[in-house]
Amino acid sequence: MTVPTLYEWAGGSAALERLTERFYQLVVADDVIGPLFANMDPGHPRHVAMWLAEVFGGPDRYTTERGGYPNMLAHHLGKGITEAQRRRWVNLLVDAADEVGLPDDPEFRAAFMGYIEWGTRLALANSQPGATPPPDAPVPHWGWGVAPPYQP
Structure with missing residues:
Protein backbone atom coordinates (compact mmCIF):
# COMPACT_ATOMS: atom_id res chain seq x y z
CA MET A 1 0.00 0.00 0.00
CA THR A 2 1.37 3.40 -1.00
CA VAL A 3 1.04 6.30 1.43
CA PRO A 4 -0.55 9.28 -0.34
CA THR A 5 1.28 12.59 -0.41
CA LEU A 6 -0.15 15.53 1.48
CA TYR A 7 -1.00 16.97 -1.94
CA GLU A 8 -3.05 13.89 -2.82
CA TRP A 9 -4.68 13.73 0.62
CA ALA A 10 -5.66 17.41 0.41
CA GLY A 11 -7.44 16.84 -2.89
CA GLY A 12 -4.81 17.95 -5.39
CA SER A 13 -4.48 21.22 -7.24
CA ALA A 14 -8.22 21.92 -7.32
CA ALA A 15 -8.46 21.79 -3.52
CA LEU A 16 -5.39 23.98 -3.03
CA GLU A 17 -6.71 26.52 -5.55
CA ARG A 18 -10.04 26.66 -3.68
CA LEU A 19 -8.05 27.16 -0.48
CA THR A 20 -5.94 30.03 -1.78
CA GLU A 21 -8.84 31.75 -3.56
CA ARG A 22 -10.86 31.83 -0.35
CA PHE A 23 -7.84 32.67 1.75
CA TYR A 24 -6.91 35.74 -0.28
CA GLN A 25 -10.54 36.92 -0.22
CA LEU A 26 -10.19 36.92 3.57
CA THR A 64 9.31 25.15 -13.63
CA GLU A 65 6.86 28.01 -14.28
CA ARG A 66 7.52 30.56 -11.53
CA GLY A 67 11.24 30.25 -10.72
CA GLY A 68 11.09 28.14 -7.56
CA TYR A 69 12.49 29.23 -4.23
CA PRO A 70 14.40 32.32 -5.49
CA ASN A 71 11.16 33.78 -6.88
CA MET A 72 9.22 33.03 -3.71
CA LEU A 73 11.97 34.54 -1.59
CA ALA A 74 12.00 37.71 -3.69
CA HIS A 75 8.34 38.31 -2.81
CA HIS A 76 9.18 38.45 0.91
CA LEU A 77 12.47 40.37 1.05
CA GLY A 78 12.17 43.78 2.66
CA LYS A 79 8.46 43.46 3.51
CA GLY A 80 9.05 43.80 7.26
CA ILE A 81 6.31 41.35 8.19
CA THR A 82 5.31 41.61 11.85
CA GLU A 83 4.51 38.75 14.19
CA ALA A 84 0.89 39.96 14.33
CA GLN A 85 0.70 39.79 10.52
CA ARG A 86 2.29 36.34 10.43
CA ARG A 87 -0.15 35.07 13.03
CA ARG A 88 -3.13 36.57 11.19
CA TRP A 89 -1.92 34.95 7.95
CA VAL A 90 -1.87 31.57 9.72
CA ASN A 91 -5.28 32.08 11.32
CA LEU A 92 -6.93 33.17 8.07
CA LEU A 93 -5.41 30.20 6.23
CA VAL A 94 -6.83 27.81 8.84
CA ASP A 95 -10.23 29.51 8.53
CA ALA A 96 -10.08 29.16 4.75
CA ALA A 97 -9.03 25.49 5.02
CA ASP A 98 -12.09 24.82 7.17
CA GLU A 99 -14.40 26.79 4.87
CA VAL A 100 -13.32 25.00 1.68
CA GLY A 101 -13.35 21.57 3.28
CA LEU A 102 -9.68 20.62 3.35
CA PRO A 103 -9.32 17.34 5.26
CA ASP A 104 -9.63 17.91 8.98
CA ASP A 105 -8.23 14.64 10.26
CA PRO A 106 -5.57 15.19 12.93
CA GLU A 107 -2.76 13.62 10.90
CA PHE A 108 -3.28 15.84 7.85
CA ARG A 109 -3.87 19.01 9.85
CA ALA A 110 -0.78 18.38 12.00
CA ALA A 111 1.40 18.01 8.90
CA PHE A 112 -0.29 20.94 7.15
CA MET A 113 0.09 23.21 10.18
CA GLY A 114 3.67 22.06 10.71
CA TYR A 115 4.56 23.42 7.28
CA ILE A 116 2.49 26.59 7.70
CA GLU A 117 4.18 27.41 11.01
CA TRP A 118 7.64 26.60 9.66
CA GLY A 119 7.13 28.50 6.41
CA THR A 120 5.57 31.61 7.92
CA ARG A 121 8.30 31.87 10.54
CA LEU A 122 10.92 31.73 7.77
CA ALA A 123 8.98 34.31 5.75
CA LEU A 124 8.87 36.58 8.81
CA ALA A 125 12.63 36.28 9.35
CA ASN A 126 13.44 36.66 5.65
CA SER A 127 11.28 39.77 5.35
CA GLN A 128 13.13 41.79 7.99
CA PRO A 129 15.44 44.67 7.04
CA GLY A 130 18.98 43.41 6.67
CA ALA A 131 17.97 39.73 6.45
CA THR A 132 20.35 37.65 4.34
CA PRO A 133 18.58 34.34 3.65
CA PRO A 134 20.17 31.85 1.27
CA PRO A 135 19.35 33.19 -2.21
CA ASP A 136 19.07 29.80 -3.90
CA ALA A 137 17.57 26.92 -1.97
CA PRO A 138 15.28 24.14 -3.12
CA VAL A 139 11.54 24.23 -2.62
CA PRO A 140 10.93 22.31 0.63
CA HIS A 141 9.15 18.97 0.35
CA TRP A 142 6.87 18.34 3.30
CA GLY A 143 5.46 15.01 4.35
CA TRP A 144 3.57 13.33 7.13
CA GLY A 145 5.28 14.73 10.21
CA VAL A 146 8.77 15.02 8.76
CA ALA A 147 10.40 18.43 8.85
CA PRO A 148 13.53 19.33 6.93
CA PRO A 149 16.68 19.28 9.07
CA TYR A 150 17.46 22.49 10.92
CA GLN A 151 20.35 24.46 9.45
CA PRO A 152 21.25 27.69 11.25
Whole structure:
Protein backbone atom coordinates (compact mmCIF):
# COMPACT_ATOMS: atom_id res chain seq x y z
CA MET A 1 0.00 0.00 0.00
CA THR A 2 1.37 3.40 -1.00
CA VAL A 3 1.04 6.30 1.43
CA PRO A 4 -0.55 9.28 -0.34
CA THR A 5 1.28 12.59 -0.41
CA LEU A 6 -0.15 15.53 1.48
CA TYR A 7 -1.00 16.97 -1.94
CA GLU A 8 -3.05 13.89 -2.82
CA TRP A 9 -4.68 13.73 0.62
CA ALA A 10 -5.66 17.41 0.41
CA GLY A 11 -7.44 16.84 -2.89
CA GLY A 12 -4.81 17.95 -5.39
CA SER A 13 -4.48 21.22 -7.24
CA ALA A 14 -8.22 21.92 -7.32
CA ALA A 15 -8.46 21.79 -3.52
CA LEU A 16 -5.39 23.98 -3.03
CA GLU A 17 -6.71 26.52 -5.55
CA ARG A 18 -10.04 26.66 -3.68
CA LEU A 19 -8.05 27.16 -0.48
CA THR A 20 -5.94 30.03 -1.78
CA GLU A 21 -8.84 31.75 -3.56
CA ARG A 22 -10.86 31.83 -0.35
CA PHE A 23 -7.84 32.67 1.75
CA TYR A 24 -6.91 35.74 -0.28
CA GLN A 25 -10.54 36.92 -0.22
CA LEU A 26 -10.19 36.92 3.57
CA VAL A 27 -6.73 38.53 3.43
CA VAL A 28 -7.65 41.57 1.34
CA ALA A 29 -10.58 42.32 3.65
CA ASP A 30 -8.42 42.08 6.78
CA ASP A 31 -7.17 45.24 8.50
CA VAL A 32 -3.98 43.63 9.90
CA ILE A 33 -2.63 41.78 6.88
CA GLY A 34 -4.61 43.30 4.03
CA PRO A 35 -2.24 46.25 3.56
CA LEU A 36 0.63 43.86 2.68
CA PHE A 37 -1.46 42.64 -0.25
CA ALA A 38 -2.93 45.97 -1.41
CA ASN A 39 -1.29 45.65 -4.85
CA MET A 40 -1.55 41.88 -5.17
CA ASP A 41 -1.24 40.38 -8.64
CA PRO A 42 -4.58 38.78 -9.57
CA GLY A 43 -2.69 35.52 -10.21
CA HIS A 44 -1.19 35.44 -6.71
CA PRO A 45 -3.70 32.96 -5.22
CA ARG A 46 -3.02 30.52 -8.06
CA HIS A 47 0.74 30.95 -7.66
CA VAL A 48 0.53 30.21 -3.93
CA ALA A 49 -1.57 27.12 -4.71
CA MET A 50 1.21 26.00 -7.08
CA TRP A 51 3.79 26.55 -4.33
CA LEU A 52 1.77 24.57 -1.79
CA ALA A 53 1.17 21.79 -4.32
CA GLU A 54 4.90 21.41 -4.92
CA VAL A 55 5.74 21.58 -1.20
CA PHE A 56 3.15 18.90 -0.41
CA GLY A 57 4.35 16.43 -3.05
CA GLY A 58 2.48 17.53 -6.14
CA PRO A 59 3.77 18.73 -9.50
CA ASP A 60 6.82 21.00 -9.57
CA ARG A 61 5.01 23.74 -11.49
CA TYR A 62 6.11 26.51 -9.14
CA THR A 63 9.72 25.67 -9.88
CA THR A 64 9.31 25.15 -13.63
CA GLU A 65 6.86 28.01 -14.28
CA ARG A 66 7.52 30.56 -11.53
CA GLY A 67 11.24 30.25 -10.72
CA GLY A 68 11.09 28.14 -7.56
CA TYR A 69 12.49 29.23 -4.23
CA PRO A 70 14.40 32.32 -5.49
CA ASN A 71 11.16 33.78 -6.88
CA MET A 72 9.22 33.03 -3.71
CA LEU A 73 11.97 34.54 -1.59
CA ALA A 74 12.00 37.71 -3.69
CA HIS A 75 8.34 38.31 -2.81
CA HIS A 76 9.18 38.45 0.91
CA LEU A 77 12.47 40.37 1.05
CA GLY A 78 12.17 43.78 2.66
CA LYS A 79 8.46 43.46 3.51
CA GLY A 80 9.05 43.80 7.26
CA ILE A 81 6.31 41.35 8.19
CA THR A 82 5.31 41.61 11.85
CA GLU A 83 4.51 38.75 14.19
CA ALA A 84 0.89 39.96 14.33
CA GLN A 85 0.70 39.79 10.52
CA ARG A 86 2.29 36.34 10.43
CA ARG A 87 -0.15 35.07 13.03
CA ARG A 88 -3.13 36.57 11.19
CA TRP A 89 -1.92 34.95 7.95
CA VAL A 90 -1.87 31.57 9.72
CA ASN A 91 -5.28 32.08 11.32
CA LEU A 92 -6.93 33.17 8.07
CA LEU A 93 -5.41 30.20 6.23
CA VAL A 94 -6.83 27.81 8.84
CA ASP A 95 -10.23 29.51 8.53
CA ALA A 96 -10.08 29.16 4.75
CA ALA A 97 -9.03 25.49 5.02
CA ASP A 98 -12.09 24.82 7.17
CA GLU A 99 -14.40 26.79 4.87
CA VAL A 100 -13.32 25.00 1.68
CA GLY A 101 -13.35 21.57 3.28
CA LEU A 102 -9.68 20.62 3.35
CA PRO A 103 -9.32 17.34 5.26
CA ASP A 104 -9.63 17.91 8.98
CA ASP A 105 -8.23 14.64 10.26
CA PRO A 106 -5.57 15.19 12.93
CA GLU A 107 -2.76 13.62 10.90
CA PHE A 108 -3.28 15.84 7.85
CA ARG A 109 -3.87 19.01 9.85
CA ALA A 110 -0.78 18.38 12.00
CA ALA A 111 1.40 18.01 8.90
CA PHE A 112 -0.29 20.94 7.15
CA MET A 113 0.09 23.21 10.18
CA GLY A 114 3.67 22.06 10.71
CA TYR A 115 4.56 23.42 7.28
CA ILE A 116 2.49 26.59 7.70
CA GLU A 117 4.18 27.41 11.01
CA TRP A 118 7.64 26.60 9.66
CA GLY A 119 7.13 28.50 6.41
CA THR A 120 5.57 31.61 7.92
CA ARG A 121 8.30 31.87 10.54
CA LEU A 122 10.92 31.73 7.77
CA ALA A 123 8.98 34.31 5.75
CA LEU A 124 8.87 36.58 8.81
CA ALA A 125 12.63 36.28 9.35
CA ASN A 126 13.44 36.66 5.65
CA SER A 127 11.28 39.77 5.35
CA GLN A 128 13.13 41.79 7.99
CA PRO A 129 15.44 44.67 7.04
CA GLY A 130 18.98 43.41 6.67
CA ALA A 131 17.97 39.73 6.45
CA THR A 132 20.35 37.65 4.34
CA PRO A 133 18.58 34.34 3.65
CA PRO A 134 20.17 31.85 1.27
CA PRO A 135 19.35 33.19 -2.21
CA ASP A 136 19.07 29.80 -3.90
CA ALA A 137 17.57 26.92 -1.97
CA PRO A 138 15.28 24.14 -3.12
CA VAL A 139 11.54 24.23 -2.62
CA PRO A 140 10.93 22.31 0.63
CA HIS A 141 9.15 18.97 0.35
CA TRP A 142 6.87 18.34 3.30
CA GLY A 143 5.46 15.01 4.35
CA TRP A 144 3.57 13.33 7.13
CA GLY A 145 5.28 14.73 10.21
CA VAL A 146 8.77 15.02 8.76
CA ALA A 147 10.40 18.43 8.85
CA PRO A 148 13.53 19.33 6.93
CA PRO A 149 16.68 19.28 9.07
CA TYR A 150 17.46 22.49 10.92
CA GLN A 151 20.35 24.46 9.45
CA PRO A 152 21.25 27.69 11.25
